[in-house]
Amino acid sequence: MVRAIIIAALATASTVFASSATTCSLTQKCPSDTPCCSQYGECGVGAYCLGGCDPRMSFGLDSCVAAPVCESKTYNFNNLDRVMSNTKYLGDSSKTDWVADGNPQLYNNNLLLTMAPDSVGTLLASSTYMWYGNVKATFKTSRGQGVVTAFILLSDVKDEIDYEFVGADLETAQTNYYFQGIPQYTHGANISLSDTFNNYHTYEIDWTPDQITWKVDSQEGRTLKRADTWNASTNQWMYPQTPARVQLSLWPGGLASNGQGTIDWAGGLVDWNAADIKNNGYYYATFQSVTVDCFNATSAPGTNDETSYTYNSLAGTNDTVVDGKNSTIIKSLIGTGTDPDAGAASGSSSSSSSSATATVETVPGRSGGNTGSDNHDDSSSSSTASSASTATISSDTSASTSTGSSNGQFSQGGGSSSSSSSSSKSGADKLGATQEKVLKGSVFAVIIAVVAMMAL
Ligand SMILES: *[C@@H]1O[C@H](CO)[C@@H](O)[C@H](O)[C@H]1NC(C)=O
Ligand SMILES: *[C@@H]1O[C@H](CO)[C@@H](O)[C@H](O)[C@H]1NC(C)=O
Ligand SMILES: *[C@@H]1O[C@H](CO)[C@@H](O)[C@H](O)[C@H]1NC(C)=O
Ligand SMILES: *[C@@H]1O[C@H](CO)[C@@H](O)[C@H](O)[C@H]1NC(C)=O
Ligand SMILES: *[C@@H]1O[C@H](CO)[C@@H](O)[C@H](O)[C@H]1NC(C)=O
Secondary structure (H helix, E strand, O other): OOOEEEEOOOOOOOOOOOOOOOOOOOOOOOOOOOOOOOOOOOOOHHHHOOOOOOOOOOOOOOOOHHHHHOOOOOEEEEOOOOOOEOOOOOOOOOOEEEEOOOOOOOOOOOOEEEEOOOOOEEEEEEEEEEEOOOEOOOEEOOOOOOEEEEEEEEEOOOEEEEEEOOOOOOOOEEEEOOOEEEOOOOOOOEEEOOOOOOOEEEEEEEEEEOEEEEEEEEEEEEEEEEEHEEOOOOEEEEOOOEEEEEEEEEEOOOOOOOOHHHHHHOOOOOOOOHHHHHHHHOOEEEEEEEEEEEEOOOOOOOOOOOOOOEEEEOOOOOEEEEOOOOOOOOOOOOOOOOOOOOOOOOOOOOOOOOEEEEEEEEEEOOOOOOOOOOOOOOOOOOOOOOEEEEEEEEEOOOOOEEEEOOOOOOOOEOOOOOOOOOOOOOOHHOOOOOOOOOOOOOOOOOOEEEEEEEEE
16 A cells, blocks of 8 residues: 655745755865755755766765766757756656756747746756767847846866856857866956847857867857966866756846845846836746757767766866766655665665654755856855755655656746745746746745655
């Protein structure tokens, strides 16, 4: 007989989880019970161990789950069938192309990244990783001061190649790159172009072991040679060199809780009463397509012969990446790299019995919404409360199945909303989106995690 216990960490619009997650860094690794260090520097299990999990800051090199290798493919957005919430994704890249945090919408065969009042916007990350190669995205940016649209490559050790657009300047594509997220104030360069809100442009990143070329509408806008990135004090190329996810995002650089440098860079505080909010209920950026062309090197670096990428050293350089066969999948949102079957539905759980009940973070929440390295001169960047999904694990049940959000396909990924408003008209209505199965971010400010435990 099946006993179903549903333990729901119910969130209402008036409740905000201040994340209780332990923070992590190069000098402070995660503890063994929450071994995975997320992209945002907090420890947890489940989604914390998937995309963005930094092996250098995690409990062990094997805490993070292996990353799915590159797949050459053109992604269109005629529907959102291949977009999955990060509260549901368990690492199987054959099941989805994009992992979403926030509120993606469909509009005229395009993907809208939306940012409703008091939200931290929307982030889509590819389920597979590129280890060099070419990626191009055709899109229109959002607009308005403080509103940032981004198309970037970001690796788990925080190598990064960026296009960023601040909504206060619609005639500039800002390009940047980072090696292992190390702040550099000299790496940015701008490309001028026509109105990025009203015009589609195709933004391309052509990335090889020896150079990166940023091209807009097939025209070279900037080239960086690895040869010019040597750091004589560390004896390293400060050059992006590790497998990276494609990330598309819309986020509020102009949030009062962000560092002043970020606010200034973004052009000031976001105006939550702007015309786009009044007319649609949110800011939006419009993505038409993304094309990934893998590098296909015949020997490392840059191969995609096997199924997954892992690291064999804390150095996190190109020569420490292993293109191998490790599984990329966890069985539930309490799984980790070393315990991928935790919470499995069929009684084979390795979390052995004890009557203790523990609460662990399972889905990282963004604070402030910056999706890449924060290089905007915030000397005293304040960290705001981020919301995160939490699973309550009663380890005397022998098995559990995490089902993620129960209230719709997506839930709002974070934000500091304390007051809710359901009055803002759905942008989907006004923009004619055909899908309505998406939560209104302003109503559900917090991710809802439900762990359904089914025990015999
Ligand atoms: C990959 O799998 C091998 C063999 O099971 C294991 O020894 C190694 O720790 C795994 N690597 C990572 C980074 O998980
Ligand atoms: C790029 O343009 C922005 C304005 O949109 C400006 O603030 C920034 O300083 C420029 N960066 C470079 C490297 O010229
Ligand atoms: C890979 O890393 C090694 C060690 O840091 C370095 O010598 C080599 O130049 C790197 N190659 C590339 C293509 O970045
Ligand atoms: C060299 O690396 C160090 C340590 O990461 C960094 O602080 C410094 O800015 C780098 N220097 C150059 C010229 O990139
Ligand atoms: C890599 O291989 C895939 C699959 O064969 C192919 O579609 C893609 O064009 C190749 N990429 C390059 C850069 O040759």
